[in-house]
Amino acid sequence: MKFSTPKNKIFSAVQNVLNVVPTRTTLPVLSNMLVEVTDSKLKLAATDLDISMITTIPISATKKGSITIPARTFAEILRELPESEIEIEVTENRMELKVEHGNYRLSGIPSDEFPKLPTANLAKQIKIPGGELAEMIQKTVVAVSTDETRPALNGVLWQTSGKSMQMVATDGHRLAKISQKNNKLKGLHDDIIIPPKALNLLVKLLADSAKGGEEKEIGVIFGENNIIFNLDDSIIASRIIEGPYPNFEQVIPKDNDKKLIVNKDLLTSTIRRVSILANTLTHQIKFSFKKDTLELSSANFDLGGEAKESLVCDYTAEPMDIGYNASYVMDVLKQIDGDEVIFELGTPVSAAMIYSSEKKEGQECLYLLMPLRLAE
Amino acid sequence: MSFANVLNQEIPKKILSGALKKDMLPSAYLFYGGVGTGKWALALEVAKAINCENLQIPSKAGNENPACDQCLSCRKIEKLIHPDVKMIFPIPFASPKTQAERDKKQEAIEKFKKDKIQEPYTIVKFDKNVNIPVDEIREMQSKLYLKPFEGKRKVVIITEVENMHPSSANSLLKTLEEPPKDSHLILTSTDINRLLPTVVSRCQQIRFAKIPSFLIEKRLKERYQIPEEKASFYAKISNGSLGKALDFLQGEKENIRQDAILLIQTSIESNTGKIIDQVEKLQNRWDKNSILEMFEFLISLFRDVYLSLETFKTDKEQLLNYDIASEVVKLSERFKRQNKVEEALELVDRIRTDCKTKNVNLKLALLTLCLKLRDLSQNKPAHMNASASVML
Numbered sequence: 001m002k003f004s005t006p007k008n009k010i011f012s013a014v015q016n017v018l019n020v021v022p023t024r025t026t027l028p029v030l031s032n033m034l035v036e037v038t039d040s041k042l043k044l045a046a047t048d049l050d051i052s053m054i055t056t057i058p059i060s061a062t063k064k065g066s067i068t069i070p071a072r073t074f075a076e077i078l079r080e081l082p083e084s085e086i087e088i089e090v091t092e093n094r095m096e097l098k099v100e101h102g103n104y105r106l107s108g109i110p111s112d113e114f115p116k117l118p119t120a121n122l123a124k125q126i127k128i129p130g131g132e133l134a135e136m137i138q139k140t141v142v143a144v145s146t147d148e149t150r151p152a153l154n155g156v157l158w159q160t161s162g163k164s165m166q167m168v169a170t171d172g173h174r175l176a177k178i179s180q181k182n183n184k185l186k187g188l189h190d191d192i193i194i195p196p197k198a199l200n201l202l203v204k205l206l207a208d209s210a211k212g213g214e215e216k217e218i219g220v221i222f223g224e225n226n227i228i229f230n231l232d233d234s235i236i237a238s239r240i241i242e243g244p245y246p247n248f249e250q251v252i253p254k255d256n257d258k259k260l261i262v263n264k265d266l267l268t269s270t271i272r273r274v275s276i277l278a279n280t281l282t283h284q285i286k287f288s289f290k291k292d293t294l295e296l297s298s299a300n301f302d303l304g305g306e307a308k309e310s311l312v313c314d315y316t317a318e319p320m321d322i323g324y325n326a327s328y329v330m331d332v333l334k335q336i337d338g339d340e341v342i343f344e345l346g347t348p349v350s351a352a353m354i355y356s357s358e359k360k361e362g363q364e365c366l367y368l369l370m371p372l373r374l375a376e
Numbered sequence: 377m378s379f380a381n382v383l384n385q386e387i388p389k390k391i392l393s394g395a396l397k398k399d400m401l402p403s404a405y406l407f408y409g410g411v412g413t414g415k416w417a418l419a420l421e422v423a424k425a426i427n428c429e430n431l432q433i434p435s436k437a438g439n440e441n442p443a444c445d446q447c448l449s450c451r452k453i454e455k456l457i458h459p460d461v462k463m464i465f466p467i468p469f470a471s472p473k474t475q476a477e478r479d480k481k482q483e484a485i486e487k488f489k490k491d492k493i494q495e496p497y498t499i500v501k502f503d504k505n506v507n508i509p510v511d512e513i514r515e516m517q518s519k520l521y522l523k524p525f526e527g528k529r530k531v532v533i534i535t536e537v538e539n540m541h542p543s544s545a546n547s548l549l550k551t552l553e554e555p556p557k558d559s560h561l562i563l564t565s566t567d568i569n570r571l572l573p574t575v576v577s578r579c580q581q582i583r584f585a586k587i588p589s590f591l592i593e594k595r596l597k598e599r600y601q602i603p604e605e606k607a608s609f610y611a612k613i614s615n616g617s618l619g620k621a622l623d624f625l626q627g628e629k630e631n632i633r634q635d636a637i638l639l640i641q642t643s644i645e646s647n648t649g650k651i652i653d654q655v656e657k658l659q660n661r662w663d664k665n666s667i668l669e670m671f672e673f674l675i676s677l678f679r680d681v682y683l684s685l686e687t688f689k690t691d692k693e694q695l696l697n698y699d700i701a702s703e704v705v706k707l708s709e710r711f712k713r714q715n716k717v718e719e720a721l722e723l724v725d726r727i728r729t730d731c732k733t734k735n736v737n738l739k740l741a742l743l744t745l746c747l748k749l750r751d752l753s754q755n756k757p758a759h760m761n762a763s764a765s766v767m768l
Contacts, residue, residue: 115526148514241521
């Protein structure tokens with residue numbers, strides 16, 4: 001293997017791939033980065049067995065080949081090198097970097113010991129606007145469960161049904177659901193559960209690339225064992241979680257007849273204050289719904305503290321008291337667009353539906369929140 | 377390596393190749409049997425067969441070689457670097473608290489893998505107490521619910537499950553009962569009686585028998601160029617365990633055996649002062665693992681004594697310790713009555729188990745053993761609660 005490239009070009013690609021190199025691992029080869037040269041293309045790849053990342057850059061190669069080399073060390077050397085053309089040559093599992101005033105040698109592991117990376121089947125690729133995807137992820141990923149006894153809930157369910165797609169996440173206490181019309185799905189019907197780690201990385205990369213200005217479309221491929229995101233110069237692949245995802249539709253209440261409309265910022269700041277004196281374990285806050293008034297109160301017996309505040313709202317049904325976990329309510333409010341938020345309520349022990357008063361074209365976003373049982 | 381390179385074990389091979397042929401592999405196997413009989417080796421072969429890229433479907437059940445050994449998947453599994461084949465084994469510093477301990481844990485993992493890659497029959501020993509870390513089990517479980525990375529199915533091999541803390545065993549129960557799709561667990565154990573019955577009942581059990589000594593002898597000669605006489609001796613004394621026989625090739629197993637014989641001679645022939653001297657010498661010379669091996673030798677010696685008393689024969693076919701037949705005869709004269717030999721055997725086994733599983737002062741344990749053996753050989757009653765007195 002032999003090629004040469006300007007330092008900044010290879011360094012930014014290496015840094016990109018470094019995102020997924022694990023810090024501690026049971027397989028030594030995972031702390032290495034795969035470097036592969038095919039016809040005038042340099043492929044850099046790394047994986048932690050959950051997420052794999054592959055970046056390709058055009059180069060001028062004189063000899064093909066592949067090797068894996070310690071990723072962090074390689075990146076460190078490149079970082080410190082001055083800006084110039086670097087010549088890289090691999091012979092017998094050793095990589096040599098030739099620079100202006102000297103050379104660096106690094107031992108590697110043969111590339112066939114590296115895990116086999118998923119390949120992107122471009123025929124099955126669908127295109128989704130990056131911003132739209134990032135929004136869907138951000139709005140659902142907060143509700144992903146961390147409870148290891150129910151593995152299917154440890155990821156975001158992504159369903160596609162011909163002309164629309166939806167993402168769902170729940171941990172049993174709350175549920176987030178967002179659906180979006182999309183007419184470029186090529187009739188794809190699929191259900192997959194994606195671990196949040198990959199989604200968070202994707203959001204981060206999308207945000208980085210969105211800084212450049214114009215919005216990009218990204219390719220998505222639903223594979224059998226993985227999902228692949230194709231971001232032009234790099235590919236992120238994530239293993240998916242074994243299903244099936246529990247039937248969430250049946251927990252969405254159909255007969256919540258009481259409606260509360262309240263200013264979102266006002267509610268957020270009030271909850272933040274009142275929750276200071278809430279029980280530190282349950283974060284319980286009591287919502288007392290009265291005619292056009294919402295009263296929030298909390299009590300912390302350890303501190304001997306109590307808090308109570310009222311705020312104006314739009315509520316006409318019969319009065320009732322419901323307990324909620326303040327931090328869950330805050331998580332939901334953070335994700336809601338617009339100035340006003342709507343709560344649809346049934347009974348003090350049934351789930352509340354929370355959504356924004358404003359609706360985006362083709363999009364539907366809904367949160368479900370289970371109440372806490374109030375002490376009599 | 378393929379099925380053919382696993383010595384003997386025709387019945388397990390038959391069961392496994394039958395299951396592979398019908399593609400009806402159960403989600404959990406429990407391989408149990410003596411140490412060094414090939415449980416790990418065969419588990420690895422099963423993992424290879426499950427993931428082999430050009431699996432040769434066996435035409436008839438029996439001694440076939442399902443995995444091809446050539447494809448990338450087979451080679452990766454053999455090097456223990458396949459992402460979908462996970463190994464969990466008992467190691468020291470299972471739950472490290474400091475960086476130094478973390479490094480030692482990593483070292484232990486690497487040593488285990490290195491030794492097992494070189495020779496799957498190796499008995500890997502550590503000089504610290506070993507344990508199967510709960511964290512490993514949890515991590516394995518979370519990974520098991522992901523789809524395979526590159527292989528066809530996920531395989532988890534957990535060795536020496538008897539070393540698992542009950543809490544890890546309990547957390548394993550759910551996975552054993554409702555395993556995720558496309559995943560197989562293979563548990564191996566040398567002591568099925570120490571496992572939770574709930575674990576045992578959830579697995580399909582396969583028993584591994586002792587390997588006939590002529591096969592061990594053959595393997596030692598062919599693969600390790602051991603001269604005929606030595607190979608035959610090692611094979612015999614290891615009593616059906618290739619792992620133990622390989623142990624003779626390196627280290628000081630022979631010296632340990634000599635000292636074990638010396639210990640028993642001292643116990644029955646000397647006064648208390650000399651016994652104490654001898655025990656102290658041994659305790660300074662050997663670590664815990666070696667002393668445990670010493671107990672094994674004593675057990676094999678008493679086995680020979682028992683047999684010779686029953687059959688009046690002391691030939692090579694009959695004895696494990698045929699090289700010291702005269703010693704066996706001497707001992708059988710001392711322990712003329714069979715029930716005393718039986719008591720002695722029980723005593724050694726009991727103290728060995730205590731040393732292995734509990735936190736026991738080795739020196740006191742050895743001393744108690746010697747004094748009780750002396751009492752037995754002089755026809756005095758030895759109290760079986762002996763080991764209770766050495767517990768700390």
